[in-house]
Amino acid sequence: MTQSLTYAPPAHTANPELDARRREVRPVVAVLVAVGSVLAAEDAAINDMTAHLPPSPATSPCALCSSETWPCARFQDAAARITARGLRADDVVPAELHPILWPSPTPRPTPAQERYEAAWPKP
Ligand SMILES: [Zn+2]
Numbered sequence: 001m002t003q004s005l006t007y008a009p010p011a012h013t014a015n016p017e018l019d020a021r022r023r024e025v026r027p028v029v030a031v032l033v034a035v036g037s038v039l040a041a042e043d044a045a046i047n048d049m050t051a052h053l054p055p056s057p058a059t060s061p062c063a064l065c066s067s068e069t070w071p072c073a074r075f076q077d078a079a080a081r082i083t084a085r086g087l088r089a090d091d092v093v094p095a096e097l098h099p100i101l102w103p104s105p106t107p108r109p110t111p112a113q114e115r116y117e118a119a120w121p122k123p
Contacts, residue, residue, distance in 0.1 A: 024063040026055045026094075042085050048078035049092045057096050071101060 028050055033039040039046070052062050052075035062072040071079075079089040090098060109117065 024055050024059070026050075026053050038085055038087060042082055042087060045078040045081040046092055049075055049082065049089070052078070053093065053097065057100060 031039075033043075052064055052070070052072055054060070054070045055063065060069050062068050062070045062075065065072040065074060079092075082089050082092065090102070093101060
């Protein structure tokens with residue numbers, strides 16, 4: 001049996017200012033991967049992307065780069081590093097934020113559709 005290590009900020013403390021700042025933190029989960037894997041090699045980029053995610057789609061400024069709107073430059077740089085290694089940046093981003101990053105009116109292909117299209121490319 002495995003158990004995920006998650007972190008979510010506490011909902012309330014005795015300090016309203018601290019409560020407001022903690023609401024700016026998106027809950028996260030820790031994942032273990034083998035050293036030598038592509039994911040392990042790109043852990044810093046994945047951590048950077050995750051750290052710079054806004055707590056909700058309605059939050060436009062980055063919580064860490066408060067002077068920048070999201071997606072901030074550090075998020076975009078981390079996403080570029082991940083995609084350069086052949087990983088999918090959208091796998092690191094919660095689905096609720098996908099329309100902000102990829103505002104396409106066409107639906108994104110499912111993994112099964114991607115495998116089919118890779119196996120049977122259009123002429
Ligand atoms: Zn940022």
